[in-house]
Amino acid sequence: MKIPFHKCISVTTDGTPATVGRDQGLITRLKKDMPSMLAFHCIIHQTVLCGKLNDHFQQLMCKAMKMINFVRSQSALRHRILRKFLKEIDATFENLLTYNNIRWLCKGNALSRLWSIRQELTSFLNTCTSLNARQFQEMSSSEDMSDLAFLVDICGHLNDLNLKLQGKNKTIINTLPAVQAFSHKLESFLVDVQGDMLHFPTLKAFLDDDEEMASCTAEYTHFIEKLQQEFSNRFSQFESLKHIIQLIKAPQKAKPNGEWVTQLPLKSVNVSSLQLELCNLKGTDIDEIEEGFYLKASTKAEYPQLAQLGRWLYTVFAATYICESAFSYMNNIKSKLRSTLTQDHLCHLLRIACCSREPDYQEIMSSHKQFHVSH
Template identity: 45%
Template sequence: MVKECMEALADTLFEGKEGQQLKQKVRQIPLSSTTTTRRAELLSEDVQSQLDSAIQSAPCIALAADESTDVSDNAQLLVYVRFYNEETKTFVEDILGVTALKTHTRGEDIYLAIKEMLTQRRIDVKNAVSITTDGAPSMMGREKGAVSRLKEDNPELLSYHCIIHMSVLCSTLLEHHAEVMNTITKLVNFLRASSAHQHRLLREFLSEVDAPANDLLLHSNVRWLSKGKVLARFWKIRNEMKDFLAQQKSHKAEVFLHFLEEESNMDILAFLVDIKGHLNDLNLKLQGKDNSVCDLVAAVQYFQRKLYILKMDLEQDCTHFPSMKEIQAVSHSDFFPHTDYLPWNPATLAACSR
């Protein structure tokens, strides 16, 4: 704004070449940090004002709330909104707001945070027809849950369990599979996070042996798809990991090396790499904007049908399990026990076709 005023002043006071030269010099003046910040704030306020105006004119809205913890252990509540924009004649999905839960993350705290957010944006809670959550007790508690409190303000409010969180709950690992997954996580943490010096040695070793990857990935419960990516990266350089651990002179390294040398553990690891890859494919299809309920249900039903193919494939040539096929070519392992992990039965397939 300041530059525009100065250029207009130059046009008024000077004419011809002098005016053009002065305007050119004005354009070269760098903006101060406060000016840049203020400009960003004005743009943000304008975008929020347009969003608020569209929400307030919408016939109804749907909310989605999720509480998570960031890398600095601060609890954050994120609320998303979906509504029909009367002006553009389209459905709109956008973030309504982010607020910090400074002390507790109880249902009462989440309820008050959502209410305050709606009040500040001048949105009537009775205009919300539904809310989707992760199904946690603080959200869905019968008496003190955030959704129960919101239903006291709006008895017609519908509540849903996020379909992605439901798919994660359904992919719980069996005892031996969970043990292998936990051990691999501990091994990755041991190599990457226990010592900065050891991490540098690991990267240098992988570079020297020309490994398929130059580092390991850390697992995070906050990030979606993390387990699958961690396992896939580890699988690529599993042989190099054995060589690196063999060079380490510590009891932990010996324990992890013995674990990797066990053929049964590698069979389970190969299965986890492949099945987590299939689950990640499903997870990605359930994410993103502009997905209707029909699209999400269709993706889940397709995956349920796919379980039949995967289960039959495990009993034959492992076409859809490339990591297991790689192991099978060397050790001729029997992967039939892994079929118990796939919860498919004829009733499931019949339910999918209805």
């Protein structure tokens, strides 16, 4: 596809040096020709970086992952024995999940599975004759188990946010409010972890069962405060679009002289004309504003400035989910069983996999005069 670069209004990257390099990066080169172009670091990537562990929690995570690898990956025989053991005792799950640092949801899911069968796994490790199994016995201490329960809960909340940010049709209008909402949730988490722990059910259940264990609220409070700071720092670049998003989502409720005036990203939009359009829109009976509203011919005719701003904002993708999913489709298509697949066929199959439209099979069939016949 030959798309002119001057029509590019924003670029979303995964933050690699090749894309964000100061001198030779892709963003730097593009901005030489398009100074007004916006550049974002993928929101999904940034939420993962915000939840990056360090110090004691990182050490605990490494121990947990080493335990999983010891049981599941280092010995096929030990892995088969574990699965048979979990099946015989009717455990909640019959296997552990392998941790992969690249996959976005893997950390929380692996921890949750490990916690669900922790007692069964401890019994299994006690029966192992390998000397390496003894290094995991120290994880059975109350302090480590309490911290692990906290990680299960907080990683679960981060996973919920991650799932909300994924999807083909998720633009910055959908994703940024979800991040802002999670930032507000962190304020509730900070108060809750020092009180009833309603948002930390795993940690609360463990502390209720272990009467001798006192809650280490200082460490957990510090972790959540640091998480708040990370979200505040990493998503500060999106603050300039907050009022513009509110304007596009509910223009009938926006003030003509609101804060959006100073945050207007498009120089081609006439502020005075847009203010008058907002005043005219308030006198109509329009209740819901959706994406299709800005694509209608009537909207372009009656509210040209608002329609231009709306179309611009709905084309801004703040995540690289579509690109990441395209790589996954390609890996599934280009398997070892398709070694003779040509480049043209791969492009066609990838386009079909990424496209959401349903082909008209009847028309395709009728356009062929003769099909393959048996010999």
